[in-house]
Amino acid sequence: MPSMMRSTPARLTELGTTKLPRLALLGLALVYVVAGLFMRDPWKTDDVVGLATMLTALHEGTWLQPQIGHLAYAQDGPMVTWVGAIAIKLFGPLLGDFTASRLPNLLWFAMSACSVWYGTYLVGRRAEAQPLALPFGGEPPPRAYGRMLADAALLLLLATVGILQHMHETSALPAVMAWQALVFYSLTRITDKPLTGALTLGVAIAGSFLTRGWPGGLPVMAGTLVAFMPPGALRRRLHWLPLAALVAAALILAWWIPATHGNSYWTQSWKAWNLGFYAWPEFNASGRALRDLTWFLWPTWPLVLVAVWQWRTWLFASHIWPALALLVCALLQLFFAADPDDGLYIMLVVPCASLAAMSLPTLRRGVINTLDWFAVMCFSLTAVTAWLGWVAVLFGVPAGISRNIARHTAGYVPPISWIALLLAAAITGIWVALIVWRFRVRPTALWRGTILSASGLAATWGLLVLLWQPVVDYARSYRTASAELAAVIQTNIRPGECLRSDGLGPGQRASFLVFQGLNFSYDLTCTLVLQQTTRKALGNGTAAYSGDKNVQELWRGGRRADPNEIFRLLRVPAGYQ
Structure with missing residues (x-):
């Protein structure tokens, strides 16, 4: 065993294994998964x-x-x-x-x-x-x-x-x-x-x-x-x-x-x-x-x-x-x-x-310190970016960032949640305090670099959730489109009439089911058809049923955040496929 121990590449003193407080580790893990x-x-x-x-x-x-x-x-x-x-x-x-x-x-x-x-x-x-x-x-x-x-x-x-x-x-x-x-x-x-x-x-x-x-x-x-x-x-x-x-x-x-x-x-x-x-x-x-x-x-x-x-x-x-x-x-x-x-x-x-x-x-102290600096710079930059994007959404500055975000959130009216704002400020303060602790105390424990990386990513995620979650919900949710479609179906569906789909993806099908309980049949005799298509396909006439005078369009809509994605509720004659 002595010869085995001499050949090991690991070099560490007992100070390098100073115990990380269990509450800090558990708290970080909970923040990570719950946020x-x-x-x-x-x-x-x-x-x-x-x-x-x-x-x-x-x-x-x-x-x-x-x-x-x-x-x-x-x-x-x-x-x-x-x-x-x-x-x-x-x-x-x-x-x-x-x-x-x-x-x-x-x-x-x-x-x-x-x-x-x-x-x-x-x-x-x-x-x-x-x-x-x-x-x-x-x-x-x-x-x-x-x-x-x-x-x-x-x-x-x-x-x-x-x-x-x-x-x-x-x-x-x-x-x-x-x-x-x-x-x-x-x-x-x-x-x-x-x-x-x-x-x-x-x-x-x-x-x-x-x-x-x-x-x-x-x-x-x-x-x-x-x-x-x-x-x-x-x-x-x-x-x-x-x-x-x-x-x-x-x-x-x-x-x-x-x-x-x-x-x-x-x-x-x-x-x-x-x-x-x-x-x-x-x-x-x-x-x-x-x-x-x-x-x-x-x-x-x-x-x-x-x-x-x-x-x-x-x-x-x-x-x-x-x-x-x-x-x-x-x-x-x-x-x-x-x-x-x-x-x-x-x-x-x-x-x-x-x-x-x-x-x-097995790493030298200088290499570990370099990793620490990289984690600090990287996640401080991402935290600043999260705040900068929030400012751009609410106040329109910087103008370039505001325009880029607006292209993906057309029609969005940003709210201000003071609770979310205070929590985001607290997370930012904790991240700054962690940086100060790292470079003032200079801990010898070998986990010091990994705690910076994990905490930095968790802080960035927390800021994105608190400051950006309403924007993301607006951009990625089908709640509004599902409600509009359900209301139109309720108004226009006839006794005995069923609903099928044309080109509907699994994610969209799942969204309409989750938000409004809409289920689409595979019966080709159904005369109500929800079609998923694009603005380009409608414009050049390549979308199914385009230009067909026998087909009645009852509704056209989609998510305002993605104007290229179009849904059409159509009524087709019996026997149309």
Whole structure:
């Protein structure tokens, strides 16, 4: 063991593991997840689609096969629909459907945060992860060192830019990240508590599959197998892997077998979507994905590269390999996706957070100070930008920014909420106080840079929510358009007449269902048609039913924030398609 300890790249004294106050960490996490989660309209597209599947499950009984009204929504599994619908059933009468549907986000966030923290804590206590033993002592004890790494991993998770909006949406993305985080925890737990680790591993793999099908399940299944390959602590627990596989298979089949005996069209659509998700790698798609990852995974990806390099002779050690195996398998899936999206990028976040934390004890003090300065400059600039945009909306200065915002918020009359304004000022003051503390006190704890990044991102998000949420609701909500359409339908619909759609996207269909309960039939004999088109298509006559004198236009509208998107309610003769 002494020779192993001399070769470690980690260098740290006990002062570097000074405990971060638990209330500060918990408070930051709560502010991060609660801000922007409630008291707003559903955003298009994923947010409102998730809510629509929950409401459809409650009202139509489509628990096994998620749907948006009559539309089969086969892009995800049923997990988010189940949990959200149960939350609405239990808490909807008290809190309202919109608020209740977002309560599961607290569960997904808690699963992610706890799994990342405890998984990193467990591996951080292991002998191979410990920093170099100092000649006269003073190195941190294993528990304090593991706690410091765990705090850093959680803070880096909170600081990851790309997940910020998704953690506040009723979509599959926060759920699939939570299940993958539980897989990571299970791989670290199985070495010392094999039964607990194997059972949670099976549940987590099944949860990933039930949340997003093969795109959610395949990388964690492959990552688990790869994690057990090298000789070491995990390999010695290989005989527990069949139990995990059995639990996962039983839970998946408990859904799949009855689901296949229901709506055959949904099942076929689900299979088609999962198979069509994959394709042979293409240079353009892979290059675009790597470009997008540079901002999505900021600031963890540079630290991951540092960790892999610094621990290169320890890659198969138990504190590096489980996270690295999950990262590599998720990255490989990214290259074999026909159209890489945020649902794949988010599968890289958890392993990146843990690996990035492992890089911190290997960095020189000057490098860490540079990261601190970068976090201060970056998030101070974003905070100033949030305030500047708010001023531009209300007072029209600076004129250039005001004009740019006005193009996307035509007709918007900005209100002033003094409570929101005071809270935004308080958040700004706390951020300034944190900066002063950092450069006046000059703490030696290794989490000092990560607390700045996480707090800066949380402060920026808080300012955007408090100052910009009314603007975002106006720009992204279909509440007004849905109310206008429902009123026109109520006035014009005839006895026995039904409503179908033409070119209506899933997000728009979900919005009309959520706000007004409008459901669109697939019966081609329906004589009321809601058409989604564009101003350009109407102008050049390429929109369906254009110029047809037999078709009566009953209503034309849309969101004033997007004048290019047009909805038309038409009455067509019987038999028109």
